Amino acid sequence: MASFFSSLFQWFSGQVARVHPLFFSKQAEISVVGLQASGKTSFVNVIGSGQWSEEVVPTVAFNFRKVHRGNITLKIWDVAGQPRYRSIWERYCNGVDAIIFVVDSGDKEKFDTARFELHQLLSHPSLSGVPLLVLGNKNDLEGHAPVDELIKALQLDKIQNRPVSCYSCSMKSQHNLDIVLQWLAGRSH
Ligand SMILES: Nc1nc2c(ncn2[C@@H]2O[C@H](COP(=O)(O)OP(=O)(O)OP(=O)(O)O)[C@@H](O)[C@H]2O)c(=O)[nH]1
Numbered sequence: 001m002a003s004f005f006s007s008l009f010q011w012f013s014g015q016v017a018r019v020h021p022l023f024f025s026k027q028a029e030i031s032v033v034g035l036q037a038s039g040k041t042s043f044v045n046v047i048g049s050g051q052w053s054e055e056v057v058p059t060v061a062f063n064f065r066k067v068h069r070g071n072i073t074l075k076i077w078d079v080a081g082q083p084r085y086r087s088i089w090e091r092y093c094n095g096v097d098a099i100i101f102v103v104d105s106g107d108k109e110k111f112d113t114a115r116f117e118l119h120q121l122l123s124h125p126s127l128s129g130v131p132l133l134v135l136g137n138k139n140d141l142e143g144h145a146p147v148d149e150l151i152k153a154l155q156l157d158k159i160q161n162r163p164v165s166c167y168s169c170s171m172k173s174q175h176n177l178d179i180v181l182q183w184l185a186g187r188s189h
C-alpha cells in the first residue's frame with residue numbers, strides 16, 4: 001500500500017513538474033558590491049545572458065536584474081563601486097540571501113582599499129550573518145593574485161559569524177563560473 005502511495009506521489013510530482021515547472025522553482029536575492037571596475041556588471045551580464053564585453057559603462061547608483069538559471073531565479077542588485085556610491089552598499093545588502101564582493105585580482109594596489117571597504121560594510125549590524133562570496137575576478141590576467149593571496153590581503157579569516165567563500169574566476173574566460181553558480185544555488189530557497 002505504501003509503495004502504491006509513493007508511486008502515486010511520484011507520478012503526481014512528475015505531472016506537476018511537467019505542467020508547472022515554476023512549481024518547484026527557487027529563488028535567491030543577492031547584492032553585488034566591490035570597488036569600481038572590478039567586474040560586477042560584467043559578472044551580472046555573463047550569468048544573465050552569456051554576454052562578455054570589454055566595453056562596459058561604469059554603473060551609476062545601481063542596476064536591478066532578474067536572472068533565470070534552470071529552476072532558480074536570481075534577483076540581483078548590481079551596485080556601483082565608485083567612492084561616492086560606497087555608502088549605499090549597506091542599504092542594498094540589507095535583507096539579501098548573499099553578498100558577492102568582487103575584487104580585480106590583477107590590481108594588487110587596490111587590495112588595501114578593497115579590504116577596508118569590505119570590513120567597513122560587514123561591520124553594519126544589519127548585515128550580520130549574511131553569507132559572503134568573494135570573487136577574485138580577472139584571473140585571465142598575468143600576475144593575478146591566487147585565492148590564498150586574496151584571503152590574506154582581504155583578511156577574510158577575520159570575518160566571523162557568517163559563511164565566507166572565496167573563488168578565483170574570470171568573466172572574460174568564464175573560468176569557475178560553474179562553481180559560483182553552484183554556490184548561489186546553495187543560497188536559494
Ligand atoms: N581581463 C578581464 N577584464 C574584465 C573581467 N571582468 C571585467 N573586466 C573588464 O573590467 C572593466 C570594468 O568592468 P565592469 O563590469 O564595468 O566593472 P564594475 O565593477 O561593474 O564597475 P562599476 O560599475 O564602476 O562599479 C571592463 O572593461 C570589463 O570588460 C575579466 O574577467 N577579465
Ligand SMILES: [Mg+2]
Pocket residue numbers: 040041042057058059078079080081
Ligand atoms: Mg558596474
